[in-house]
Amino acid sequence: MTKNLYIKLLAAACCLVICWACKKNVLTVSPYDYTEGKALFKINYSCPYALNPGVQIKINGVRVSNNITYATPFPGGGLNTGGGNAADYLAINAGVDTVSLSIPKAGTDIDSILLYKTTVTVDANAYQTLHVSDTAANIQSVMMTDASAKADSGIAKYRFVNLIPNGAVDLYFGTVKMASNVAFKAATDTFSVAAGSTGAWSLRLAGGTSTIGATYTSTSTTVNQRVFTIYARGYVGVTVTTDVRLPKVSFLYNK
Numbered sequence: 001m002t003k004n005l006y007i008k009l010l011a012a013a014c015c016l017v018i019c020w021a022c023k024k025n026v027l028t029v030s031p032y033d034y035t036e037g038k039a040l041f042k043i044n045y046s047c048p049y050a051l052n053p054g055v056q057i058k059i060n061g062v063r064v065s066n067n068i069t070y071a072t073p074f075p076g077g078g079l080n081t082g083g084g085n086a087a088d089y090l091a092i093n094a095g096v097d098t099v100s101l102s103i104p105k106a107g108t109d110i111d112s113i114l115l116y117k118t119t120v121t122v123d124a125n126a127y128q129t130l131h132v133s134d135t136a137a138n139i140q141s142v143m144m145t146d147a148s149a150k151a152d153s154g155i156a157k158y159r160f161v162n163l164i165p166n167g168a169v170d171l172y173f174g175t176v177k178m179a180s181n182v183a184f185k186a187a188t189d190t191f192s193v194a195a196g197s198t199g200a201w202s203l204r205l206a207g208g209t210s211t212i213g214a215t216y217t218s219t220s221t222t223v224n225q226r227v228f229t230i231y232a233r234g235y236v237g238v239t240v241t242t243d244v245r246l247p248k249v250s251f252l253y254n255k
Helices: 003-024
Strands: 027-029 038-046 056-059 072-074 089-093 095-104 111-122 127-133 140-145 155-162 169-173 176-182 191-194 201-205 211-216 227-233 248-253
Touching: 038 056, 038 095, 038 111, 038 227, 038 248, 089 095, 111 127, 111 140, 127 227, 140 155, 155 176, 169 227, 176 191, 201 248, 211 248
Parallel strands: 038 127, 155 227
Antiparallel strands: 027 089, 038 072, 038 089, 056 095, 095 111, 127 140, 155 191, 169 176, 169 201, 201 211, 227 248
């Protein structure tokens, strides 16, 4: 193959990729960059089905995800979650978009069981996350605007969201209460912890003195200048440690 022919083929392939992305109108981007006029959007799938099926995400009827399981922020990931360790978002048209979650027919993107469908209004040049929780006919979601700048040097920054449907909770880091009496689908203002701090993150029922579910300890939760959404997930009352519905603390990467 001549050099000129190779260059022509490469250029044609790039054009095809660009056309595909424009047609789908969805792409994964770095959290520190955005396409002017686009909305930066993430879906936090936190529906604690006991059998934990693989679920696909569609935006405006177009599949944008692989099959994901509970609990996975998409795109990107987090700590004590499924997914990876990046703070990626989807870039989509600002305005009103339809988001659906479904179990697909094997080997296809055709909906076998539609779990949830909703419309969202997303803003241009803003970072937003749709948090989805509960199961079956009780599935609900809440849209939140995420922090758009890295934390200052020397700290890690957080917002806490409660995605446990059947209880208001307190959030602790070690013995320090970081958030108090946070209801289902409610969120705190941002708060910070000194970078490099160590301790276990845990949940208690609002006003309670005993930890519910599993604690989570990782030095990755206090990395300098990182920004997280911490979220409580699962169901109050589940105590079997091998049950995916056990209450847990997870961290979604924002920056």
